Every structure is written in structure tokens, then in C-alpha cells.
Amino acid sequence: MHLNNFVLQNNIETPAYIYDLPNLREILIKAKSAADRYGYHIHYAIKANNNNRILDTVQSFGFGADCVSGREIELAISSGFSNDEIFFAGVGKTDEEIVLALNSHILAFNVESVHELQVIGEWAKILNKNARIALRINPDVDAQTHHYITTGLQENKFGIFSHEISTALEIIRTNEHLKFVGLHFHVGSQITDLTVFKNLCLKVNEWNRWFSERGFIPEILNLGGGLGVDYNQPDSVPGKNFEEFFGIFHRFLEPLSNQKIHFELGRSLVAQCGSLLSRVLYIKNGLSKNFAILDAGMTELIRPALYQASHTIQNLNNSSGETHKYDIVGPICESSDCFGKDIFLQKLSRGNIIAVRTAGAYGEVMSSQYNLRKPLSIYFIE
Ligand SMILES: Cc1ncc(COP(=O)(O)O)c(C=O)c1O
Numbered sequence: 001m002h003l004n005n006f007v008l009q010n011n012i013e014t015p016a017y018i019y020d021l022p023n024l025r026e027i028l029i030k031a032k033s034a035a036d037r038y039g040y041h042i043h044y045a046i047k048a049n050n051n052n053r054i055l056d057t058v059q060s061f062g063f064g065a066d067c068v069s070g071r072e073i074e075l076a077i078s079s080g081f082s083n084d085e086i087f088f089a090g091v092g093k094t095d096e097e098i099v100l101a102l103n104s105h106i107l108a109f110n111v112e113s114v115h116e117l118q119v120i121g122e123w124a125k126i127l128n129k130n131a132r133i134a135l136r137i138n139p140d141v142d143a144q145t146h147h148y149i150t151t152g153l154q155e156n157k158f159g160i161f162s163h164e165i166s167t168a169l170e171i172i173r174t175n176e177h178l179k180f181v182g183l184h185f186h187v188g189s190q191i192t193d194l195t196v197f198k199n200l201c202l203k204v205n206e207w208n209r210w211f212s213e214r215g216f217i218p219e220i221l222n223l224g225g226g227l228g229v230d231y232n233q234p235d236s237v238p239g240k241n242f243e244e245f246f247g248i249f250h251r252f253l254e255p256l257s258n259q260k261i262h263f264e265l266g267r268s269l270v271a272q273c274g275s276l277l278s279r280v281l282y283i284k285n286g287l288s289k290n291f292a293i294l295d296a297g298m299t300e301l302i303r304p305a306l307y308q309a310s311h312t313i314q315n316l317n318n319s320s321g322e323t324h325k326y327d328i329v330g331p332i333c334e335s336s337d338c339f340g341k342d343i344f345l346q347k348l349s350r351g352n353i354i355a356v357r358t359a360g361a362y363g364e365v366m367s368s369q370y371n372l373r374k375p376l377s378i379y380f381i382e
């Protein structure tokens, strides 16, 4: 059922997130068939959206999981993701989380520093377990995205820097509980210039050879996520980018024989299926502009305030006739609480339902209680 029909036929409580599950399944089918063509493995980055129904749906496609906390590992396992298909990433894994991951027999730790490697090694020894290690390399590749979501440059906190890699290998050599299984890379999120992934491949090829020549054969190459979505085309054919994305890796990556290639996709799988729904509370006419004040704000969707992200905004009650220019703002006491400036929409009235589209990734999960906001309502189009 179309978003407009669903919203107009149901008594929606706002603010709310609505997830279009047929749209999600359509995207997952596209992603899976594009990855299957080359034998690539997709791990869903749970941080993008950990809603139960989303997890159930993604899991039913046989994807693995990419987790960044102990609680994400527990949630992944209880949602049916296989423990040996879980990557555990993050620069700040706590001791408790390391113990949980060791006891859960996950696919691999994506290790981000020499210090972290030492601590994982100590715990593996204490518990008499094998810790499967994928070293996350900071490849110094510019993702050409917002600087807050760039992760693969030397100035970023992520991954092991090249000058520390020999030390990491020495630690692995001298601790029999550390099993080197592969390499991990993730250079950033919302990447729309696909040549970034070609540049990544060239770096990965160098590192792949470098490790192999030293007797550390990576059985796993984990190339992270980062594939961007088009925030201006909420109704576009979903998932058309996957063919192109995986095609680039197929073209430029030079894997060794029997190497398994993994990806950690978040946004590209779930962004398009979600929308934030909100009601217009007030129209305020200023001297130079008109404000539409909504009952949802940065506490429900922080992306515009945090990254100056622009999402398509629609008036679901009135989609014909003359348009007017509005600044679409929320109720929070922050000037950055604005979904869009100078947005043209059909005349807005109190009570109109506004959809902020392509909000399925990093939307609900990043919502907060700031200003003691009431919990969000959640709806599903089945
Ligand atoms: C290590 C890692 N893997 C995967 C992802 C998922 O990225 P995206 O949602 O851009 O696909 C992220 C987030 O950027 C990440 O930090």
C-alpha cells in the first residue's frame, strides 16, 4: 500500500516512524542477487536500524550481521542471525563485550588498534578461547562524503595506522589464542562517488599482497559498507546501485584464491523503507519567511541538524495546487532543529501530516529523549 493511502486511512499518532516492508524486501532482493552474482557475503550493519521487524526481515534473507556493541551482538543472535556470521567492530570495545564476543564464537573481531589487540589476546588466553582477528586497516582513502562520516583518513580515529601493523602482527605471532583471519576496511558512509570504492580496491590489493607475502594469508576480506542513497528520490526504483557497487569490486579487487569477500551494508539496505511522520502544529509568518512548526524535530531525526543532511519533505494531505515556501522546523529549543529551509510545499495547515522521507537508516536509532520527548510511535506497511 502506498504511504499516502496508509497514512490517510489510519489514525496515525505522531511523531512516528513508518516502515514499508514490501519496499524493504524489494531492496534486499536486489542487494542479495547483486552480491550473489560474485559470491559476496552481506552483513547487515545493525546500527543503521535495530527495529525488530527490520531485523527479522533482513535476517530472513540469510545475511550476516555487523555489530558495534555487546548488546548488538546479543540482539543479532536473538533475532536469528548466525553467531558465526557476526563481525564485531568499534574502536572502544569494553572488556565485558570482548568476553561476550569470545563466548559467542563470532566470525571475527574487527580490531582497530594494537592496544585493543593486546586486550583481546589477554582475554582469549584467560578464557582459553580462540579470538578470530580481522585487522581493520586505515587505508587513507578519502570517501568524499561529509567530514563527520569519513572514517578512512589518517586524521580519523578508525582502524590501525600503517606504522603499527608490524607490531600488531608480532602480537598475533606470539599469542596462540589470536588467530589472524583477515582484513577489514570501511572508509565512510553515504558515499555517492563510486570511484571511492575503486580507490579502496587498489589499497586493499596492496595490503592483501603485503600480508600474504609475510605469511599472513587473509581468508576474509571485509570491505565495509558506505554505499550512499539518493535522498532526493524517495520513490526511485530501490536498490539500482547494488549492481554498480558490487561490479566495481568485481572489476578492481584482486582476491587470492579461496578468499571470502564480505560487506557491511547499513544505509543502502534500510534508508528507503522508512519515513518520519509528523503533524504541523503551527504556521508562523515572519517578515522574510514562513515557518511550519512540526511536532517532530531533531530528537526524532537528527541527521539534518548533525550533518546538514537534506531529506525529501512531503505534505501527505495536500499534494496539488500552488506551492508556498516554508522553513520546516521542529519544536526543540535549538536553532539547528530544522528539517529544511526554503522548501516549496502545497499550502500547509495545522494538522497536516508531513513525511520526511528516506529516514529508515540512522533515524529511529539516533532519536533521543532530549527535552523529555515522548516515545515515537511505529507503524508498518505490510
Ligand atoms: C565499521 C562500519 N561498518 C559498516 C557501517 C555501515 O555503513 P553504511 O550504513 O554507510 O553502509 C559503518 C557505518 O558507517 C561502520 O562504521
Ligand SMILES: N[C@@H](CCCC[NH3+])C(=O)O
Binding pocket: 047, 149, 189, 190, 303, 307, 361, 362
Ligand atoms: N549516522 C550517520 C552515519 C554514520 C554511520 C556509522 N558509522 C548518518 O546518519 O548518516
